[in-house]
Amino acid sequence: MKWLKSITFTVIALAVAFGSVSAASAASKLSGKIVINGSSALLPLSLQAASEFKKLNPKVRISASAAGSVTGPQSVRKGIADIGACDWDASTDVPGFKKFDGQVANKVAVIPFAAVTNSNVKVDSLTTSQLQGIFSGKITNWKEVGGSDADIVVVNRAFGSGTRVNFQMKALVGTDFMTKGSNYKEVKSSGDMKTAIETTPNAIGYIDLVYVTSKMKAQKINNVAPTEANVINGSYKVWAYGYYMTKGQPTGATKAFIEYVQSKKFQNGSLKKLKFIPLSAMKK
The missing domain is CATH 3.40.190.10 (Periplasmic binding protein-like II)
Known part of the structure; x- marks a missing residue:
């Protein structure tokens, strides 16, 4: 029985090990380049998320810069950025700014x-x-x-x-x-x-x-x-959702990166530490 238990333990250990290697290998297959531009309010979040995401996906290159929210969807429209970080939903009209047609607003944080x-x-x-x-x-x-x-x-x-x-x-x-x-x-x-x-x-x-x-x-x-x-609790009113604007629905590495930012791990971890508020904390 001892040798049977030993073999069983070895098989389980190898299965776990190969499973981990397989998962890491699958993650490392993701490749591409992601360019983020726009909101300086969201820049600390973008930089932190990029650092964490690149460790999990070393074949993905990410650059993030900020020159104000309106430059985010503008850069996406011009094709020079994959993600336009913006402190408002730029797919709709807001005071002073017309909507950016064809762009999708991906909600990532409460600011x-x-x-x-x-x-x-x-x-x-x-x-x-x-x-x-x-x-x-x-x-x-x-x-x-x-x-x-x-x-x-x-x-x-x-x-x-x-x-x-x-x-x-x-x-x-x-x-x-x-x-x-x-x-x-x-x-x-x-x-x-x-x-x-x-x-x-x-x-x-x-x-x-x-x-x-x-x-x-x-x-x-x-x-x-x-x-x-x-x-x-609704008593402080000066806040907004932060968005990652994309040209249509995001795909590939861009989609995976946005999903990472929206994940429970990041939302309840690094995002909170940076003094943003997780999306899940707000009433729908």
């Missing part, structure tokens, strides 16, 4: 956005009305909203930014931004916004949570903090 100030600002919460006044240029000094006597420096994202689209729609309820002035700055990406807020005293801007650092302050809006729990 919480926050109004952020330099760490020296002595304000912790702003109302919708106060945010509208600040970003439109009607409120110009922090003392008008309970802070110190100091001029407010408004930092805005350039036109074409998905973060800008969502912040204007949801935090400002459609109120127009100011566009010029001695205390007005405009930046091209989330990374540029992060640097500007960290290094500019009395500055205010907006960014997604993945970029928030100890050198800035994420403001409560109407006394509600921009947290995962508050997004999920």
